[in-house]
Amino acid sequence: MKRALISVYDKTGIVEFATKLDQLGWEIISTGGTKSLLEEAGIKVISVEEVTNSPEILQGRVKTLHPHIHGGILFNRDIPEHQETVDELGIHAIDMVINSLYPFEETVKNTASSKAEIIEKIDVGGPSMIRAAAKNYKDVLIVTDAADYDLVADALENDHNTLELREKLAAKAFRLTAFYDAMIAEYFTGLVDEKFPELLTKAFRYKEELRYGENPHQAAVYYESPLEEDFDLEQLHGKQISYNNYNDMRANMDLVQEFDEPVCVAVKHANPCGVAVADTPADAYRKAFAGDPVSIFGGIIGFNRTVDAETAEELSKIFLEIIVAPDFTEEAFAILAKKKNLRLVKSTKLGEFKGKGKTYKETVGGLLIQDKDLPIYAETGLELKTDRQVTDKELEDMDFAWKVAKHCASNAMVIAKDKQTYALGHGEVRRVWALEDALHRSEFPLEGAVVASDGFFFPDTIDSLHEYGIKAIVQPGGSVQDEKVIQAAKAYDISVVFTGMRHFKH
Numbered sequence: 001m002k003r004a005l006i007s008v009y010d011k012t013g014i015v016e017f018a019t020k021l022d023q024l025g026w027e028i029i030s031t032g033g034t035k036s037l038l039e040e041a042g043i044k045v046i047s048v049e050e051v052t053n054s055p056e057i058l059q060g061r062v063k064t065l066h067p068h069i070h071g072g073i074l075f076n077r078d079i080p081e082h083q084e085t086v087d088e089l090g091i092h093a094i095d096m097v098i099n100s101l102y103p104f105e106e107t108v109k110n111t112a113s114s115k116a117e118i119i120e121k122i123d124v125g126g127p128s129m130i131r132a133a134a135k136n137y138k139d140v141l142i143v144t145d146a147a148d149y150d151l152v153a154d155a156l157e158n159d160h161n162t163l164e165l166r167e168k169l170a171a172k173a174f175r176l177t178a179f180y181d182a183m184i185a186e187y188f189t190g191l192v193d194e195k196f197p198e199l200l201t202k203a204f205r206y207k208e209e210l211r212y213g214e215n216p217h218q219a220a221v222y223y224e225s226p227l228e229e230d231f232d233l234e235q236l237h238g239k240q241i242s243y244n245n246y247n248d249m250r251a252n253m254d255l256v257q258e259f260d261e262p263v264c265v266a267v268k269h270a271n272p273c274g275v276a277v278a279d280t281p282a283d284a285y286r287k288a289f290a291g292d293p294v295s296i297f298g299g300i301i302g303f304n305r306t307v308d309a310e311t312a313e314e315l316s317k318i319f320l321e322i323i324v325a326p327d328f329t330e331e332a333f334a335i336l337a338k339k340k341n342l343r344l345v346k347s348t349k350l351g352e353f354k355g356k357g358k359t360y361k362e363t364v365g366g367l368l369i370q371d372k373d374l375p376i377y378a379e380t381g382l383e384l385k386t387d388r389q390v391t392d393k394e395l396e397d398m399d400f401a402w403k404v405a406k407h408c409a410s411n412a413m414v415i416a417k418d419k420q421t422y423a424l425g426h427g428e429v430r431r432v433w434a435l436e437d438a439l440h441r442s443e444f445p446l447e448g449a450v451v452a453s454d455g456f457f458f459p460d461t462i463d464s465l466h467e468y469g470i471k472a473i474v475q476p477g478g479s480v481q482d483e484k485v486i487q488a489a490k491a492y493d494i495s496v497v498f499t500g501m502r503h504f505k506h
Contacts, residue, residue: 003072004096005029005048006038007064007126009103010146015041017098017149024156029094031056031063051092064125073097073132077139096141096152097133101126101180105226108187115191122184127177134177137170138163144173179203186227196369202360203227213243222246236333238322238343245300245322245343252302253324253350255407258376261419264288265302268295271426275404277419281325282311289314291421292441300324304351307332326350376403378500383477385486388495390472394450398474398497401452406503410454413438415470417449435461439468446470454503456481457496462488471495476502 004026008014015037018028022043030038031048038045049055052066064070072094075082086093102123107113133142141161143152148169155161182203189197204223213220220243235241241249252267259277264284266274273295276287281303289296297318303325307315312332315323316339323336324345336344361368382398384390390398401416408414408426413434415423422444425437431453439446447469456479465473473489477498489496 001025001027002095003027003029003092004098005064005069005073005094005129006034006098007031007048007129008034008098008100009123009126010100011037013146013149014038014098015043017146017153018043020153021096021156024153026096061124064129067091069094070128070132073129073140074136076136094133094140096143097129098143099126099130100144100146101130101176104180104187105183108183108227118187123180127180130173130177134170134173137166141166142169142173144169144176148172179205183227200367200369208240210243211240218243232347232349234346236328236344236346237337238339239341241322241343241345248300249302249322249324249345251407252300253347255404256302256304256350258403258406259304262305263303266292266296266299267302268299271409272404272407272421272424273299275400275421277400280310281305281307282314285311285314287418287420291423296320302350307336309335312336324350326352373406373503373505375501376406376499380500382474383498383500385477385482385496385498386489386494388471388490388493390495390497394472394495397450398452398472401450402474402499402503405452405454406505408454408505410504410506412454412505414452415439415442415446415449416452417444417446422446422449431455431458432461432464435464439464450474454505456502457485459484459488462492462494465494466492473497474499476500478502 004021006014006018006028007030011034014034018038019041021028027046028038028043029046029048029051035045035047048064048069052068054066056063067089068091071086071089071091075086077083102121104121104123107118107121130142130144133140141152143149155165182201185201186203202225204225207222207224210220210222212218247270248267251270252265255265255272255275256263261277262279262281262284263275263277264281265272266288274288274291276284276291278284278287285301298321300322301315301320305325306327306329307323307325308329309331312335316335320342322343322345324347326348327346328336328344333344336342357372358369359372397416397419400419401414404416404421405412405414408424411428411431411434412426414421415438423438423442425434428434428437449470450472451465451470453473453475455476457473457475458481462485472495474497477500486496
């Protein structure tokens, strides 16, 4: 008679599945809460203690870790010596293992969980049984997902318990234990604050298939990180978020996070195309829109404040891909939801969480990992390098423009005034081209505006700034050209401020 060992934390569908196995003539072995549940349903169950002749010990920490369990799972039915050993020791074959693991992920995510509670939810016996059964998939079925109960029951009932099926379930089982251990490793790495451990694991869970990738001929899916802390996303309305939407939305939200005041950020192709700070979200949007009313069309709009009806009325006037904000008022949602394809995304942490962690980028033969670019200035603060003093207003605009430049593709130049982007030049291989792009694109008079450069400034750009009446530059400093830049700026009575920190973005 075939035997199945059932030990599940998630009891969903297990009574129905066990009932089917019972009807098909399988013996059921179980323990703890699973055993009680099955017996209450009228299913005959053999306790693990009967199999092992040992009680559960250490408050349930040791239940199934026993040769009579693992021997019954692992022995190779085709090796005579294995058969002789299990016969000699009175070990019965276990032909199926049904297991779901302790909820480590949910416990970690619960901010009320203590360290002791989290540690207690690290499953030991479950992964051991799963790996044993998956290793011996030639002879043993391993079932780790309630969604597969019907599939397995049908296969058994119709004599379709094929090697292909067992191999597929084994692959799924090994992915599960790897995922589970990766989460535990992430948690412990965080506890000991190892910045770059010698072995790296990251856990990701499949969420959805996307229409396509960056281009229509590229297949794409979205995997979510279960222990991600920085943003929580809830789509409230609109069609499916696309691959490019996700990229643009991340770029948008990262820039939104730089500001405490009400801000509106417009992003296109992962680059800002309009940014503004104001007293209200509506005014911030109007200013951001005015900065580039053409590029903003079809863009991603982000806020760090709740979108109200006034803001929604303005937003509804043009085609947009996504609006992401901490929330939407009922009136605002009603206005925007009239556009059936417009994606409305809620992120309650937007505007609160200032980020941490690392960035990951695949490269030749591996993965590049770095700290997120979170600081704004060097610890020394801003340093004025020229004779002309910077006004308080210019200083505010410099701070604004510098934060925007940090999130533009290098080489980047940002021209701003009154905490509003007047023009942006980014993604150029020559810095002077980025500046020329910005100067020529601006639809505003630039006198009194400031310029932020994400990298080192060069003397050949100073003449152009003087022609347009720009009197203040903020840049990292630290180049061999610094003194030439300072002298050129002094000649035109232009202020140069060093931040002491570069912000390349590629």
